[in-house]
Amino acid sequence: MSDLQRKWAKAKLKSAMADNDLDEADEDGQSGDQLPDLPEIIDDDSSSASSASSTGTVIPSPSQRLFARPEGVPRGRSLEPIPWTTYFERELFLKPPPRKADDAAPPPEDITYHAYLTSPVGKGPLFVMHHGAGSSGLSFAVLSSEIRKRLPSAGILALDARGHGSTTTTTSSTSKDTAPDLSLTTLSTDLSTAITATRRQMSWPDLPPVVLVGHSLGGAVVTELARRGDLGSSLLGYAVLDVVEGSAMDALQSMQTYLSTRPAGFASVREGIEWHVRSRTIRNAVSARTSVPGLLVDTTAATGQEEDHGGGVGEEEGRRKGKPWVWRTDLAATQPFWEGWFVGLSRKFLEARGGKMLLLAGTDRLDTELTIGQMQGKYALQVFPEAGHFIHEDLPEKTAIALVDFYRRNDRSALVLPPKVADMLAQGRKV
Template structure:
């Protein structure tokens, strides 16, 4: 008989036979002491797990349900048939859950691409090459991020489309790309040209005879960059389409007014990489622990090494980029709708749509998907769903799958009636 059944039976017997209490006292009450001790330990642990500031708000795994859970629910325990009802919870995850995940987990190589026109400029990019006639997803991250922002997504894309390649560069002033910092030039035309040059230099470095079919994917600032490159026509027939993640002109311009306030609330530095990863997850900036462990290390740079006090600061000073903010997003909606190629917009909420895009969506000018359970970093919060959307988008725009009817001249040459 289990402890729970024993206590329930004893309570029933006490109610039916009041004299049983006296027998228990004569026997020394040993059974009650043991039961009381068990209950106290259980309650003590329950209080600790709900109120302790040391308990992180994320589990070891990176399931979709874990990504969408809120901090307020961290103390809730829902038993399931597969879980022992009175088993001690796992408690605080071990430190390994905050260890950085190397880029080699997701990409086959990194490339350093010097610019022949500017010896002070070297592009850095991560690459997994396409297989056969597979497409190349070319990504561009948002302000303050890096090419590793798309690392987990790249793995999910390859699971669903094994022939796909992913090219994920660091913009100048970000990640490991080396560019002049004085003067700092992060204007939209410069970033758009950088992305184009990275694509073409990669083609040369990999000795591809021609560009694979290209799908451009940009998040936030990156959405403005890929839209600008798509509208330029530089990629010609190689461009199948472009996808923009969680940025539209109207809401982006509105958000710029509060950007400095947001930056002032961020920590200036961290004591370690793990502390930086932990902050991103606890603050809900990123809702996936795996994504944070992958992308956050590239956002920080170490200072004070060997001086007794380790310190990690932000690699990109976003405050210095303020002169370029407005130029990134002005005219974005019109450019997005008018550029050639398939178009897709992925948002974390329909409230981000401005009037021009709302009208365009009603006219069927682009595909729209909304993931309300995600934060601003849709591709890191929900990499599986984002990958499904992008692979479906590619398949809808894949020209190689089209079977064109024969030309009239060919039918006449074959002696067939038209």
């Protein structure tokens, strides 16, 4: 404000105060003599009060939603389940390749892999998703939609691991009380087999460029598959969501305590969805409405196929309390495999071939080996502190942006190589 403006304002103010007819109770400030509020002038180059470190001074644009919080329990909106057909084009029931006649190995178990697929378009990539323990392929449903918004040519393959979702296994020695083999070697072999079976069933001439994405246990599975090299040159890279060796091993110590705090069952699927959102296990209600139905099974209408899943925790207790919807996967029964999932994960993550990305909900999850690797630029790191453990469900939009950018950075088709010297000489061009 200039000196002239200040003098004029002071004069007007004195005049207004001397005026006995001034209505001091005018809350709307409509008096003709009252000065309008002057806008506060903020220097763009000022202190940290106007920087992004202070969210109170930053107004994010509606499109970017820089400081948007994960969606909680919706008010006045439905918590009814959302069908998988909203996000995927088809579901697949995949069988392993037939055995060779001269194969002397013992008969394998009869397994049918269940997966959700949206096919890639043209030369688009295939994002292959593996969920965490106790979850299912539907955990990636909303994320798949967000990826396709930003990369319409992308395909999504989300697998149900054995003992989870609608993947079924039967052997002559398997009983209802026997936990499935969830060793890391078996799960990574399952993922490799399912990818090959998908290519065969879809009649793809070649495997599309693959980006492996794994959450929690799934992160260990995709890292193991990348280390083994089963996918060869088709693998562009792999992304691990919110799991590192050190913090995972520490968390296993309290896993049984956590499982004991979960409800044994629910009266309905809707009640299960509401519990996940209210407990902030999943902080996005839309994603919970899609993924939670795949975690539960109705024991009052159980069929032989449902029994193959091994039942859920507290099945009898759930029935007694009138809550027949119980957990589809008995996580407590998988305890013998817990340590094997994560031992050596950091080393394998850094050593396996292909691009690498780690998405975490907090930097405190980094162990020493990964911290050193990150400082050396061996992998890309993104942190979403506003998310919980289920990063891809809490923040599907931000996760999709990170994954699409990761693919584009590793897309070999975008590379333009210089011409070979021999070819230039053959064309009579100077070198």
